[in-house]
Amino acid sequence: xxxxxxPKNSEDDVVKPKGFxxxxxxxxxxxxxxxATLGKSLxxxxxxxxIKAAYIAAIENCDPSAFDTPGFIAGYVRSYAxxxxxxxxxxxxxxxxxxxxxxxxxxxxxxxxxxxxxxxALPAMGDRxxxxxxxxxxxxxxxxxxxxxxxxxxxSSLVLLGLIVGIGYGGWSVLNEIQRVQFAPVEQSPNVxxxxxxxxxxxSPNLDGTTVTAAATGVFTPPADALDRLYRPQALDVPVxxxxxxxxxxxxxxxxxxxxxxxxxxxFAAMSAPAEPVEPVVPQVVETAAPGVEMVAVRPAWVRVxxxxxxxxxxxxxxxxxxxxxxxxxxxxxxxxxESGAIYxxxxxxxxxxxxxxxxxxxxxxxxxxxxxxxYTLADLAEHGELSSIVAxxxxx
Numbered sequence: 001x002x003x004x005x006x007p008k009n010s011e012d013d014v015v016k017p018k019g020f021x022x023x024x025x026x027x028x029x030x031x032x033x034x035x036a037t038l039g040k041s042l043x044x045x046x047x048x049x050x051i052k053a054a055y056i057a058a059i060e061n062c063d064p065s066a067f068d069t070p071g072f073i074a075g076y077v078r079s080y081a082x083x084x085x086x087x088x089x090x091x092x093x094x095x096x097x098x099x100x101x102x103x104x105x106x107x108x109x110x111x112x113x114x115x116x117x118x119x120x121a122l123p124a125m126g127d128r129x130x131x132x133x134x135x136x137x138x139x140x141x142x143x144x145x146x147x148x149x150x151x152x153x154x155x156s157s158l159v160l161l162g163l164i165v166g167i168g169y170g171g172w173s174v175l176n177e178i179q180r181v182q183f184a185p186v187e188q189s190p191n192v193x194x195x196x197x198x199x200x201x202x203x204s205p206n207l208d209g210t211t212v213t214a215a216a217t218g219v220f221t222p223p224a225d226a227l228d229r230l231y232r233p234q235a236l237d238v239p240v241x242x243x244x245x246x247x248x249x250x251x252x253x254x255x256x257x258x259x260x261x262x263x264x265x266x267x268f269a270a271m272s273a274p275a276e277p278v279e280p281v282v283p284q285v286v287e288t289a290a291p292g293v294e295m296v297a298v299r300p301a302w303v304r305v306x307x308x309x310x311x312x313x314x315x316x317x318x319x320x321x322x323x324x325x326x327x328x329x330x331x332x333x334x335x336x337x338x339e340s341g342a343i344y345x346x347x348x349x350x351x352x353x354x355x356x357x358x359x360x361x362x363x364x365x366x367x368x369x370x371x372x373x374x375x376y377t378l379a380d381l382a383e384h385g386e387l388s389s390i391v392a393x394x395x396x397x
Contacts, residue, residue, distance in 0.1 A: 332368035
C-alpha cells in the first residue's frame, strides 16, 4: 500500500501576529496623534502658531506642493514639531523622506515662490485624494443656494404674497366704489315755465291796449335781496350806516340809536305834572341765566362736592346758616354729606329737601336742577322749623 508523505510545514509559511513595531510609522500619523492628545484642532494650531491651517494639514499629509514658498517649509515643519513636543530635526528628516522634499539653495529655481504652471494645475476630481488634497479638509463644503430653501417657506411666502395682493385689490375696489358718481334718471325732466327778460319793464302792454303788471300774469320773480335775506341769518347782517355831518360830541344817545326810549303815550292829565327823568333803555346782550342750585345748612354738617372729572371743588363743615352756590357746569357735580338731614337745596327761590334722613350719609347725589326737583319735594317752612328760622335769618342779612 503506497502512502503519500505528508508535506512538511515550513516555519516561513506560518503567519505570526504582528506587533506595533512591525508596521511602518508615518510622520503624519504621529503628528495627528500628538495633536489629538493635546486636544487641539487645526484652527487652534493656526491661532497659536500663526501658521495657516492648510499648511498644518499639508505637513501632516507630507505634501510640499501646498506651500506657496518652498523656502518656508523647513521652518513650518520644525515649528509644528516643536509645538507637538517632537524632535524638530527628526520630524523634518521624516518629512523630507516621505515627501521627497529636499532643501534647495536660496538662489535656485526650486526655492522660488513662483511655481511652474504644470505644478499649479490641479488634478481632476476623480483622481484627487480627499485626504492628500491641499485644500482644508476640516472646513465643510458650502451648500448650494437652493439647499438652504425649505419647501414650506416657499408655500408660506406665496400665501403671504397672495394675501397682500388680495388686500390691495380690495382696498382699490372700495376706493373706486366710494369715488364713483352715479346719476339717477328722473321720470320727468322739469319744463321751463317762462323765460323773462330781467331788463324788460315790469309793465307789459296787453292786446286790447291795457297794461298788465308782471304780478298779474302769474309769474313772479322775487328780487335778489329777498332771497339773500331768506338764506342769510339775521345776526350776520351788516348794519346800515348813515353818514351824519356833525361831530360825535354833538350826538345825543337818547335820541339816536338803540338807546332811544320808546315813544310814550300822550297822557293829558300828566302833562300838567312835572316831567320825570327818563331812564335810558339798555339792550340785553346776554341770555337770562338759568336757575341755579344753592345748598343751605341748618345744622353743622360735613360736605364734599366733586366735579364730573373727580376733582374736589368744595369740602368742609357747613355751620348753621352757611350757604354755598353750586357752579353751573356742563355735567352736574356730585355731593357727599355726613349729616343728610342738615342740608337743604334752594332752586329758584324754593327750598327742597332735606338731602336724607337725619344721621344718614348720602353720597353721589347729582346737584342738578332736574335731579333735585324730581327726587325731593318742596319743603314746607311750617313743618321744618330749623329751615324757617335760617331762611328768616338770611332775609334779614
